[in-house]
Amino acid sequence: MIPPQVREILEEMRTERIRGASWLAKKGAEAYLLLSELLVGKELERALSEMRKEIPSINPTMASLYNLSRFIPVSSSPELVRARAEEFLRLMDEARREIGNIGSELVDDGEVVITHSFSSAVLEVLSSAWRKGKRFRVILTESSPDYEGIALANELDFLGIPHEVITDAQLGLFARRATLALVGADNVTRDGAVLNKAGTYLLALACHDAGVPFYVAAESFKFHPELEAEEVEIVERPYHRQGHRVRNYLFDVTPWKYVRGIITELGVLVPPKEI
């Protein structure tokens, strides 16, 4: 049985509204770490068996949770579980830093980078490029209704990177003022579709129409080895305004054909047509 203290973390993951794939994977790894402190032997093994189903079910389309649950062995040894959970967290950090490093090469002096919502991988690319002395500016959406964009604006303020915030509906107007689009991903399906905050697909279409290259930054643990774009079930969160229910699916799906490349810690993946 999964102990109540671990269940609490899973519940927190289930009800989290704003943060995406990386935060969920990190929380999940922490749940495994806690489990390894609380249980041993058969009890641990049984709990790990349950976790393998429970963790991905928190959000079935989230590759990071799927991959985490397969990264941790069903074992009776707390030391092994602890070691693997710590390794997952270390690989996550390393991947993000390496994406920053690789991605920063795409950002030139004078670039105008447009992004949507908040992605820690995108932030890493921007801060890495800025540290290397590149001077550019950023256009970002406020990202209604949870306003993750404001959190990104605060980070950019802190780093001293010039930026302007726009409403989501102005993505079309501002895409043509940008020279590069860069977004994160919560999930990349087997057939190359990118799941990210709803509105990402609109940015991709506007970039396509204006001839602005559209890149995605995604650690390899966000690639789902089984899921196809058509099977994706998008999570919806309750949202109301002035007495009206407002639909609020968190993600949309951007097909491979609108993506110039996906920046991973292993390098930049490009669609087959471009190889």
Add this chain to the structure above:
Amino acid sequence: MIPPQVREILEEMRTERIRGASWLAKKGAEAYLLLSELLVGKELERALSEMRKEIPSINPTMASLYNLSRFIPVSSSPELVRARAEEFLRLMDEARREIGNIGSELVDDGEVVITHSFSSAVLEVLSSAWRKGKRFRVILTESSPDYEGIALANELDFLGIPHEVITDAQLGLFARRATLALVGADNVTRDGAVLNKAGTYLLALACHDAGVPFYVAAESFKFHPELEAEEVEIVERPYHRQGHRVRNYLFDVTPWKYVRGIITELGVLVPPKEI
């Protein structure tokens, strides 16, 4: 000199945040009516001369104001000014009703109509189709940051037309669930570009990508006889969130090529390629 009571109306038009071309034109016509009650002879003529510059300058890209200012003669006769202003208002009403009539023919039983922001011409099409016994449903955006969509949702509630409200960022997700897109226009340029609430262009792109026909409903007084798409200067209104300035251009520009047709009181205009 323009009397202060008329100036007050012009000021109200200048500071209005939410309502678009039709409301502005109506207010403008009311300003002319008031002027015809206050002045006569040379004084009226001088004030009308000023108004011909002042009215379009309230929003230089708004064809309805441009056309109104040219509809009212510079005359010393209050009766003539009153008669023309009243005729403009009557033609406005007739045009909207006729658009409802023509547009309702495009809405079939079982249709799923997607729209963005609030347009009185679109509402007229929907209510006209509903009165004719067509049964369909509507997907509409809340239209941040001023939430004109909520006003439309209230109207649809009143009419009993089933609908769901979405966030602006979900236009891409929901466009492919629609069978018909229908939006209003604040302005149609000489070269056929449609100015409407920012986000309209994103809906047009998403409809193009999903093969959903995209129609515009616009009275002929919204057609600007001189302005070209490239010359459009889009009005911006101040908007802040959590201490950050957020860019807030009211409109975006949808090129002719993404428009299946423009429903006017004279008939449905289609792009030259389709003729």
